Amino acid sequence: MLKYILKRFARLFLVLFGASVLSYALIVHSGDPLEDLRESTDADAEFQMETRAEQLNLMLPWTDQYYLPWYERYWDWLTGVLGCLDPTGAILSRCSFGETVNGGDVTAQIANAAEISLRLVLIATLLAIIIGVLTGIVSAMRQYSFFDFAMSFLMFLFWSLPIFWAAVIAKEYLAIEFNDWMADPHFSQSTILIVAAILTVTVPMIFGGSARRRVAIGATMFVYTATVMPLLDHMHFMEQPRLGTGFIIVGSVVLALGLTALLAGLQNRQVLISGLITAALGVASYFLTWDLIRGAQSYLLPVALFALAIAVSVLVGRVFGGYAKGQATAVTTLSGILISLMIMLDHYMYTWPQLLSAKPRPVRTIGATSPNLGTDDFWVVSLDQLSQLWLPTLVMMLVSLATYTRYTRSSMLEVVQQDFIRTARAKGVNERTVVLKHAFRNAMIPLATIVAFDFAGLIGGAIVVERVFGWNSMGTMFVTGLENVDPAPVMAVILFTGGIAVLFNFIADILYAVLDPRIRV
Template sequence: MTRFIFKRLGIALGVLLAATYLFFLLAANAGDPLEDLRASNQQNREELIAARTAELNLDVPVPVRYFYWAADAVTGDLGTDYRTGQEVTEMIGKASGQTLKLIGFSSVAAIVLGVMIGVISALRQYTGFDYGVTVVNFLLYSLPSFWVAVLLKQWGAIGFNDFLADPTIPPLALLIIGGVLGVVVGAAVGGAWKSRLIVGGTTAVLTMAVLAFMSWSGWFLDPSLGPVVILILGVGFALAVTFLAAGLNNRKALYTSLVMAAVGGIAWWPMQMAFGYTDGLVAFIQLIGFIVAGYVVGLLFRGPDKKISARVGAITGGLVYGLLWLDYLMSWWLPYTETSTINGRPIATVGSSTPQLADNTNYWVGTIDTYTHMILPIMAIILISLAGYTRYMRGSMLEVMNLDYIRTARAKGLPERTVVMRHGFRNALIPLATIIPVDLASLIGGAVITETVFGWNGMGKLFVTALREVNTNVLMGYFLVTGVLLVIGNMIADILYAVLDPRIRVDA
């Protein structure tokens, strides 16, 4: 493995050197960085041209100029922006931080949703649900990202902000939403048509009832969960996590998760006081505390495999804390929307924050403001990425579920959940695990179109601005960072494939 890593590293460095050289040639010939000075009417124009020529080494042949840049880049000096004088490393640090906000949320959501939908679609092959997922996937895969972004601005921001002026859901909309969701859930659960009809009908009725209550009570203007809803949702999470990770027959794991759900309902009152002194670091520590508590509860219950109980408790504890945190965050929604700068229209269509908000904004208001600016670009990236992950997971799951060892597991009388989750799902993740690192590395380079449409100051917008200004130092800094990430992503993908699949011999 060590020999393989060093071999891949040597190849990667060679590829990176050749790629940066070719990109430097293209960037240097993309335009004239002196164009604005040549068109200037300033009296000292010639002096300014001479100064910029010396600063950017424009009097040196381009190949030689590349080696000047490479020598500085090896020492960590990527140069400066000739227009602002700002260090390129500082510019990339700020832009990459903004991009990571989008990529972190959107990638995790797209991967989780894509894997879930892909697995269900594979298990329901050639059903109405499978055909529907296939049609939607091809539709999302073919949609232009700028068009998705514009539609989200129109319907996701402007439409929702208009809805908040009178947050009442008409009866026809309730019927349509409940009916569509009921059909989707009924098709996804599978089984006999009677059971699907019962599940789908129950889902539709509950959805319409909940939405009608939210509309009648003004929940959209002043949302909250409260201890009862947190307890109910916590029990739902507990059952789902136990079913997927251990099976409902594992009573110790089930008791562990239900205890953590009860802890969430009881902890609502003390956490209301604790959240009053919470910031980002404290919230992270609180999350770790709930996860550790769930792990300890699982160890105390023990069971056939105490590690499984502990894992179920830890996951449930983290989810329960998320509900508590979300509930308290909701309590700040009304104060946020009633500020003069927001004026009842909280979903932003451009930018990464509201500049007019007071500098002394607390953690909760600042978090809401950040999320209201992030929600549209995140949704755009999710919709574009979701189709690919769903198709990859569906194809991989179908291939695995038709292999001999799956038939052997079923012939041994193992429960279907064990066959699917333990023997099928884990092995179906192998191809996806080799794709995700490369996708994440490329996304960190910036979703250029999405960031431009939403005015998000990330890596994508930095690249577009530098290209427009023929700013070679910034372009090379961008390319170096994204190139290194792509090389690392490819190496991680190769190593993961070798680790996850014992049939792969890296030293062969």
């Protein structure tokens, strides 16, 4: 296994090196970086050309000499990048990705831009994987049902969406129109009826079952929606939203019961007890840590408490799981994660009125943050960042969602026809174990490849989305660098995105060996 990993790791650097050489050669030959200054009538145009030529390692054009060969300029750039592998600077030069034509430090710029872009791409990828895989499994298990046909139609629709068009539509209807509605947020009777009708049709389609069951679920959803939406309107929920203590308690118990039923079955008492203990601890932590979390000044405290919640959940599963420790640990860990996220959601909902006071139109269409917010409160600032993040995330998630859904469905359909699946069913193994333990694990092998390529593709798509939403991140660096024939910022973006792509392919190769040991040979 170690030899397998080392071979893949060595190929990683070879791919990056080849990609960087080719990219650098194409960039430096894409235009003349001094073209704008040649046509300038400024008195100091000659001095500006000298300065820029020095920054880009060019020979001066009036010396009757050619530019420095591109490979010498590439070597100068490469030695600076390789210096990042030697933080002491004893062997190589200091870590540097070069300078822009304006003298800006590309190292600092790519660090800031990458943080913004990664925040967008990681969240979009995680949501697309979770929703897409779950939808693909259900579609495969209900092949040729109305749900399967509806999901296939929607996924092909999302897959064919031009990402720039989807971003513009999202800005118009989910930002501008939403901000207008928030000036007087009330649900009209027509809106209530439309939402109730949509849920009446879609929810029974998801749950399936006999016609009588679907009719009962649809009627229940219609009555529930037609009752709850006016109640929320009366409570001014959109201006002052809260989950509340009752929802946290009921939601925690429902999560524990639902995950136990899904992963182990409610008849497994030890797993059920472990899940309920986790739910009880989650509810207790909601009350005990409220004041502590409200006083947070950065993400450090919430992240530390989240990690502690996961550790405690794992411990509960190992201690109380008995002979079913594996299933118990899975149930308690997922319960702990989801309950923690539910508690964090309640904290952000509690902060929503403060954000509206500082920012009456909560979703800006330009920028990753709101300037002049008027407060440095951690919760208000972080909620503002989330309000700016959710639209680009939604656009990128919808485009990527189709890939995971379709590949999961096709892979699951192929696996469930294998002999070992028929054998498991013939032995009397329940359908939940057949689907989740036997079929899904084998269906994950092609998905590992898709994740690697899709993540790299999302980073490329993020350049377009960031330009539409006016984010000053890697998209801006890349486009500006190309326009100015400035290789340093463009190469920084290419190296970063290329590094992420080959790294995820490397992780995919390792996952292959974990999922199917035969691949190691």
